[in-house]
Every structure is written in structure tokens, then in C-alpha cells.
Amino acid sequence: xxxxxxxxxxxxxxxxxxxxxxxxxxxxxxxxxxxxxxxxxxxxxxxxxxxxxxxxxxxxxxxxxxxxxxxxxxxxxxxxxxxxxxxxxxxxxxxxxxxxxxxxxxxxxxxxxxxxxxxxxxxxxxxxxxxxxxxxxxxxxxxxxxxxxxxxxxxxxxxxxxxxxxxxxxxxxxxxxxxxxxxxxxxxxxxxxxxxxxxxxxxxxxxxxxxxxxxxxxxxxxxxxxxxxxxxxxxxxxxxxxxxxxxxxxxxxxxxxxxxxxxxxxxxxxxxxxxxxxxxxxxxxxxxxxxxx
Numbered sequence: 562x563x564x565x566x567x568x569x570x571x572x573x574x575x576x577x578x579x580x581x582x583x584x585x586x587x588x589x590x591x592x593x594x595x596x597x598x599x600x601x602x603x604x605x606x607x608x609x610x611x612x613x614x615x616x617x618x619x620x621x622x623x624x625x626x627x628x629x630x631x632x633x634x635x636x637x638x639x640x641x642x643x644x645x646x647x648x649x650x651x652x653x654x655x656x657x658x659x660x661x662x663x664x665x666x667x668x669x670x671x672x673x674x675x676x677x678x679x680x681x682x683x684x685x686x687x688x689x690x691x692x693x694x695x696x697x698x699x700x701x702x703x704x705x706x707x708x709x710x711x712x713x714x715x716x717x718x719x720x721x722x723x724x725x726x727x728x729x730x731x732x733x734x735x736x737x738x739x740x741x742x743x744x745x746x747x748x749x750x751x752x753x754x755x756x757x758x759x760x761x762x763x764x765x766x767x768x769x770x771x772x773x774x775x776x777x778x779x780x781x782x783x784x785x786x787x788x789x790x791x792x793x794x795x796x797x798x799x800x801x802x803x804x805x806x807x808x809x810x811x812x813x814x815x816x817x818x819x820x821x822x823x824x825x826x827x828x829x830x831x832x833x834x835x836x837x838x839x840x841x842x843x844x845x846x847x848x849x850x851x852x853x854x
Contacts, residue, residue: 563595564621566673567614568648569634571626572602577650581625581666588670601630611637620644621851623673627651628693628759632828635683635690638848646673646851653759653829656693659770660852673851680846681770684754686827686839692848693828694753694765695841697816698732698782699725701826726788732822738777738814743807748782748791752814752841759829764795767810773845777814779807813842 649657707721753765
């Protein structure tokens with residue numbers, strides 16, 4: 562019986578899309594694989610295509626895109642136990658980098674042919690699943706600004722960081738985790754399942770997707786000078802000294818904004834938010850993912 566695979570491609574550069582299609586035609590033998598290629602041309606369409614793949618009883622869904630594309634597919638799969646693979650053609654590609662998935666299209670497709678699956682943990686914030694991370698404060702505002710900037714890539718990241726640092730608003734949270742209560746006005750507040758946030762930037766270098774734990778990092782919003790200093794440390798991977806940040810391995814946590822917030826970041830996508838309470842959970846080894854590890 563042929564293996565049924567649905568490729569969902571997030572439309573970006575037309576040359577890249579055509580290259581993916583051509584590579585698929587060359588590499589996937591029709592006698593072994595039943596392949597369907599779908600293109601997602603607008604926000605939200607990826608979810609519809611993933612739903613169609615599930616109804617078609619596919620064996621594997623391949624996310625051709627960035628972290629946001631992976632997240633949209635994940636939130637249709639939920640806890641169904643379906644299998645996914647990744648062909649990273651996004652901007653930062655934090656999730657793919659964490660799993661050491663090649664950024665080269667041909668090599669990423671070769672990896673799929675090897676069918677090497679790993680069971681990985683997934684997180685959930687209220688009703689939404691995530692494979693990478695969820696962020697509040699700077700992490701959320703940065704993505705919001707990045708999505709408004711016409712420049713993509715590292716230069717766009719730089720411009721978004723500068724704009725975000727100069728427009729930081731105080732955001733106060735109460736966090737209940739492992740029997741401890743933390744009251745914070747964070748510059749950075751991120752809960753991550755992966756050791757990458759994109760372009761090899763990381764604030765959670767110890768994160769693993771198979772240890773049954775999430776990594777939480779809090780860096781306080783103290784002053785412009787210290788904020789710039791701490792962001793500089795993040796960008797260049799410099800050491801934080803005791804007291805400069807909180808870094809915890811956690812299971813579940815509850816987070817309450819002390820004032821309403823209007824956005825959060827999940828897997829590199831800025832989402833409008835108006836919940837008065839956020840419950841973050843981890844589901845152990847719930848997803849099968851093709852990776853070289």
C-alpha cells in the first residue's frame with residue numbers, strides 16, 4: 562500500500578514553491594507514495610487544508626513554511642496522533658532549527674524519505690497548541706512589529722527589535738508555578754518547548770522537546786539601559802549572571818495579567834488576546850515528527 566502524504570505549502574516566493582513541487586515530483590516514487598500538493602495563499606487557509614488532509618486519512622502532513630505554518634497544522638492535528646514533517650521555508654525557522662532539520666529544500670525532502678520519527682512534547686496555552694513557544698511582553702510586541710515591517714529576514718528582525726525596545730509598555734503578571742507565586746513586570750516572558758526562537762537566537766538554550774518539561778524565562782523590565790544590555794546578551798549569546806533573569810524548568814503554570822493585554826505570540830505569530838487568565842500545559846510525547854535526531 563502506498564504511503565499517503567499531503568504537502569501543504571505556504572505561498573511565498575513563487576520560485577521556491579515551484580522548486581518544492583519539482584523536487585517532490587523527482588524524489589517521491591508514485592509506486593510508493595500517493596502525494597497531494599496544496600498551496601495556502603492566505604492566513605487561515607493552512608488550517609482548512611490540514612483539516613482536509615485529516616479527513617482524507619493521510620499518513621503524513623508536511624508543513625512547507627515557517628513556524629506559523631507548523632502551528633496552524635498542529636492546531637488541526639491537536640492530540641490525534643498524526644505524523645508531520647517540515648520543509649522550512651519561513652523566516653526564522655526556529656522549530657526546524659531546534660530539530661536540526663536541513664534548511665536546504667532538497668535535503669529536507671530527503672529526510673522525509675528516511676521516515677525517521679521522533680515522539681515530541683507539545684504545549685498548550687488555553688485552547689491553542691504550540692510546538693515552539695508562547696511569549697508575552699517584548700516577545701509578543703516584537704512579532705507584532707515585525708509583521709508590520711515591509712522588510713523580512715534579519716534586517717526586518719533588527720528594525721522590529723529597535724522599534725519594540727523604544728515603545729515598551731509595562732505589563733504586569735502574576736505567575737503561579739510549582740507552588741511558587743511570581744509577580745513580574747517583564748521585558749521578556751517566554752515559555753518554550755524548543756531551544757530556538759529563530760535565526761539561531763535563543764533565550765531557552767536548555768529546552769528539549771522530549772523531557773516532559775517547558776522552559777520559562779523571565780527578564781525584568783527595569784530601565785532602558787539594562788533592557789538594551791540584556792537584549793545585547795540575548796543576541797550575542799552572552800552569559801547572564803545570577804539575579805539578572807529567572808530560568809526554570811516547569812510542567813504547567815497559570816498566568817494572570819494584572820492589566821488587560823491585547824496580544825501574545827505563539828510559534829512566531831502575533832495573536833490578539835483578551836483573556837484574563839492563561840493556563841499553560843505540556844502534553845508529553847504527543848506528536849510524531851520526522852527529524853534527523
